[in-house]
Amino acid sequence: MIKVLFFARLREELGIEGLQWPWQAGMTLAELLSQLQGQGEPWASCLAQPNLLAAVNQAIVDSQEPVDDGDEVAFFPPVTGG
Numbered sequence: 001m002i003k004v005l006f007f008a009r010l011r012e013e014l015g016i017e018g019l020q021w022p023w024q025a026g027m028t029l030a031e032l033l034s035q036l037q038g039q040g041e042p043w044a045s046c047l048a049q050p051n052l053l054a055a056v057n058q059a060i061v062d063s064q065e066p067v068d069d070g071d072e073v074a075f076f077p078p079v080t081g082g
Contacts, residue, residue, distance in 0.1 A: 002032065002067055007076035013046045023069040029054055030063035032073060051078050
């Protein structure tokens with residue numbers, strides 16, 4: 001299983017802080033994201049943001065990062081300030 005966390009606006013829009021997701025051998029972050037988006041709305045639109053950031057085990061990674069069984073994956077929008 002993969003622990004998936006959502007932060008900031010994503011957490012509010014999805015109405016969930018996190019979930020457990022089944023792991024599959026050879027899974028990448030992009031594949032996990034695609035599976036989550038496949039749950040329909042609001043998942044598809046919330047997770048389709050072009051500047052969405054992701055971390056695996058608290059390290060920012062790109063979409064081709066492998067995801068292993070037991071990993072913690074976090075999705076969050078870019079930080080803005082002002």
